[in-house]
Amino acid sequence: MVGRKMSPCEARPLHCDWESPSRFPALLPDTVHVWCAALNPPPECVRQYAELLSSDELARAARLRSMAHRRRFVVAHAVLRQILARYVEGDPLRLRFRSEPRGKPRLVGSEGDHWLSFNLSHSAEIAVVAVAEARELGVDVERLRSFDQTDGIAERYLCPAEQATLGATPNDAKTMLLLTYWTRKEALLKATGDGLSMPFDQLDVSGIAGALPRGLTIPDGSGVMRPLAVMDLKPAVGYIGALAVEGRGWQPTCWRWKH
Secondary structure: OOOOOOOOOOOOOOOOOOEOOOOOOOOOOOEEEEEEEEOOOOHHHHHHHHOOOOHHHHHHHHOOOOHHHHHHHHHHHHHHHHHHHHHHOOOHHHOOEEEOOOOOEEEOOOOOOOOEEEEEEEEOOEEEEEEEEOOOEEEEEEEOOOOOOHHHHHHHHOOHHHHHHHHOOOHHHHHHHHHHHHHHHHHHHHHHOOHHHOOHHHOOOOOOOOOOOEEEEEEOOOOOEEEEEEEEEOOOOOEEEEEEEEOOOOEEEEEEOOO
16 A cells, blocks of 8 residues: 555666655656556455545446456556555545547646656556656556467567567567567557557567667657657566666666555
8 A cells, every 4th residue: 555665766778766755755757657557466455445546447348358367467556546546645535537639548647847647558467557757658467377379479569679689589588579569569669648549560679678778769650750768677477578768867766566
């Protein structure tokens, strides 16, 4: 819950310690905070979290096909509300969101020079939330898993340079590389607001990320070239992720959310 005490960590190459802050961290103009949360808290916690969601969010959760999917949705969105509420010093239940024309969510009431940017991704039992001040950003997380048709996926979603690198990679490392490319692309396109509307095979991420944020410039949905930087994340054992943030010179700090 919100008042739980935690201790700070430094962002380290490729992944962070993902520890907890002793008090809620201040968000400085040139910092990006990334939070990792488990999606399998005790049942009583899930019930409390459901009370934080809007009627629309509860309806979306109810449409999901399994109890596990519904529970993960509820916990992920309740954690997002709690994190954002701490930054804006508000009530999680009273936060309101709106969607941009291409579907990117915004926090209602967060305008002006110090508007709050955020992005949420979740896979299996992990959610990741990225937050920054006045910078567009995107984050993605994926559970590591095997694929039967790695080459077929590569032909459809990877550019020629990425396909060549994947083809030269040993079979036991192909899944990791494929998901590394995938999370980088997802994070970048979420940062520009394009989501899956931009073809994945038009975006080359084969040499831009890794230990530290690496810069590149890509067009957004309107054709405007946008400077972004990307870094890989390792939020938990068995998961891989990526963070993309507008501009240069930002410093990532990773935290672990405690229920």
